[in-house]
Amino acid sequence: MPELPEVEVVRRGLERWVTGRAIGAVTVLHPRSVRRHVPGPEDFAGRLAGRLVTGTHRRGKYLWLTLDSGDALLAHLGMSGQLLVQPPAQAAERHLRVRLPLRAAGAKPAPAAAPAERPAAAPADAVELRFVDQRTFGHLLVDTLVPDDAGRGLPSLIRHIARDPLDPAFDDEAFAAALRRRRTGVKRALLDQSLISGVGNIYADEALWRARLHWTQPTETLDRERVAAVLAAAREVMRAALAEGGTSFDSLYVNVNGESGYFARGLRAYGRRDEPCERCGTPIRREVFMNRSSFSCPTCQPTPDGARF
DNA sequence: CCTCAAACCTGGAAGC
DNA sequence: TGCTTCCAGGTTTGAG
Numbered sequence: 001m002p003e004l005p006e007v008e009v010v011r012r013g014l015e016r017w018v019t020g021r022a023i024g025a026v027t028v029l030h031p032r033s034v035r036r037h038v039p040g041p042e043d044f045a046g047r048l049a050g051r052l053v054t055g056t057h058r059r060g061k062y063l064w065l066t067l068d069s070g071d072a073l074l075a076h077l078g079m080s081g082q083l084l085v086q087p088p089a090q091a092a093e094r095h096l097r098v099r100l101p102l103r104a105a106g107a108k109p110a111p112a113a114a115p116a117e118r119p120a121a122a123p124a125d126a127v128e129l130r131f132v133d134q135r136t137f138g139h140l141l142v143d144t145l146v147p148d149d150a151g152r153g154l155p156s157l158i159r160h161i162a163r164d165p166l167d168p169a170f171d172d173e174a175f176a177a178a179l180r181r182r183r184t185g186v187k188r189a190l191l192d193q194s195l196i197s198g199v200g201n202i203y204a205d206e207a208l209w210r211a212r213l214h215w216t217q218p219t220e221t222l223d224r225e226r227v228a229a230v231l232a233a234a235r236e237v238m239r240a241a242l243a244e245g246g247t248s249f250d251s252l253y254v255n256v257n258g259e260s261g262y263f264a265r266g267l268r269a270y271g272r273r274d275e276p277c278e279r280c281g282t283p284i285r286r287e288v289f290m291n292r293s294s295f296s297c298p299t300c301q302p303t304p305d306g307a308r309f
Numbered sequence: 310c311c312t313c314a315a316a317c318c319t320g321g322a323a324g325c
Numbered sequence: 326t327g328c329t330t331c332c333a334g335g336t337t338t339g340a341g
Contacts, residue, residue: 001333001334003335030318032318036337061335061336062326077335078336079318079319079333079334080318080319080334081334109320134318135317135318135319135333135334135336136317136319137317137318137319137334137336181311182311182312183312184311184312184313188313193335193336200335201334201335290334291314291315291332291334292312292332292333293332293333293334306324
């Protein structure tokens with residue numbers, strides 16, 4: 001389940017393969033993967049054909065490629081999405097949803113040919129960007145760019161997505177103030193992408209374990225220092241995941257080169273039910289919230305008075 | 310505006 | 326072995 005560090009690893013992996021290349025004839029194999037591109041799959045492919053990729057960007061868990069048309073190819077990996085760069089002749093993956101052929105700028109478009117007729121020795125500069133997604137919670141779409149609060153281009157569909165904690169322009173004070181205005185539990189707030197983006201179930205639990213807060217801690221009780229501690233913890237665990245080259249556990253999640261990331265050994269709370277807390281030895285508990293698991297230490301993270309869900 | 314929960318998916322694991 | 330149920334969960338949508 002890609003969260004911010006995993007998506008950033010994908011972005012970095014894509015950068016050298018896609019920037020400066022031209023997109024060829026896009027094939028949408030599963031319409032659900034472009035369901036948020038309202039004009040439909042044909043329009044999606046039409047807006048990409050012949051366009052040059054000018055850069056790679058990310059906010060929270062959203063990733064986008066800027067195009068020379070002024071638009072952007074926006075991607076969200078959902079729970080099981082992967083963006084792979086493969087040789088064009090590589091066999092199709094089991095859950096391949098969209099094919100985006102890429103060629104070096106200036107190279108002639110490949111002649112239209114059935115896959116079986118492709119030359120065995122494809123030009124070295126021809127690659128294929130592939131969107132593979134088992135559970136189809138992820139999606140791709142072409143969107144227009146609008147200026148963000150710093151005047152930079154942001155896909156219009158994600159205007160409501162807050163900056164993420166690794167963004168230098170993230171405003172800690174504004175976040176603390178917004179949290180205190182909320183009347184909810186701290187974990188629900190951490191998962192609210194309009195307050196802070198990039199934090200999912202795993203990194204929320206990890207940040208709360210490090211900050212010694214239970215997930216039901218009411219947001220209005222969090223003073224500036226507590227919020228600073230939560231943010232510092234989230235940044236620490238995300239940077240550690242990033243430093244390990246990405247990621248986590250789920251074999252579904254694969255980085256741009258098709259290698260499974262592995263950050264599971266750095267997790268102190270998530271997925272460790274009944275295992276001893278690394279600070280105090282108390283067995284980690286698992287509680288269900290919003291139909292998903294929350295892992296915490298009963299001693300370091302006691303359930304607060306006035307718990308909010 | 311805020312809060313909250315349902316719905317959207319698939320396949321591996323666990324239970325029977 | 327084979328069937329059923331549970332579980333993973335980010336985001337949008339709409340009700341209250």
